[in-house]
Amino acid sequence: KRRRIVKQYARLRIKHKFSAKKTTSCPKALQEIADKEIAELPLNSCRTRIHGRCVVTSRARSFVRPWRVSRIMFRHFAVLRTTCPACREPCGSGCLRQSLRATCGQVLSCLFVQFCAICRQ
Template sequence: MATIGFFASTVSRIFSNLATGFNVQQTRNKWANARMLRDYKRRLVAKEYAPLRVRLLTMKRNNILPREIQDIASQEMLEVPRQAAKSHLTGRCVITSRPRGNLRRWRLSRFVFRHLVDYNKLAGVQRALWG
C-alpha cells in the first residue's frame, strides 16, 4: 500500500512541475517535414560549394589542360560534398514540401497555388476568365 501512495505522490509532483515550471506546449519548426529540412540543408551546402565545384569540374573535363592538372582537379573534387551538385536539389513546395507538380516561378505546388489564387492571396495572379 505504501508503494501506491509513493507512486501517486511522485506522479502528482511530476504533473505539478509540468504545469508550473516547464513549457509543455508542443513546439514546431518552420519545416513541413524532414525532407524539407534536408532539402534546405542541401541548398545551403550547394550555395557554399557551387563556385568551387563548377571550377573543378570544368578543369577536370577540359581536354586542353595537361593531364596532371586534370588529375589534381579530380582529386580535389573528392573533397567537395556530393550534395553540392545541382542535380541533387529538388524543387519542393515551400508550404507542403511536395516534390512534384510545382510551379517554379512561385515555388508552390499546383494545389496550393490554385487555392491561393482562388482566394486572391497571390498578388498579380488571377484565374483565367473567358466566355
C-alpha cells in the same frame, strides 16, 4: 541544410570544374587531379541534389517552379483568380501586386495576385 552546403562549396566546385576539366588544352594529369578534387567534395554540395518544395505545404512532388507552389496549391489559387483572365503570369511582371492569404491565414511572400488595368478600376 543542403542549400547551405551547396552555397559553401559552390566556388570550389566551379573552380575545379572549369579550370582543368573543361579545357581541352590542359594535360590529362591535371584533368585527373581536378576529377579527384571534385570527387572529394561532399555529395550534398552538388546543386542537382536540391529539390524544390512548395512554400505553402512543403510538398516536394509536382512543383510549379515560377510560382514555387505544388500543382494542388496552384490549382487552388488559380480558381481564386478566375475573375481576371488577363493575369496569368508569374510574379515578375509589372502589374500591381497584392499579397494573397491562403485558407489557413498565412501570408505567402512569393505568391501574388496580379491585377491588370481592368481590375484596378
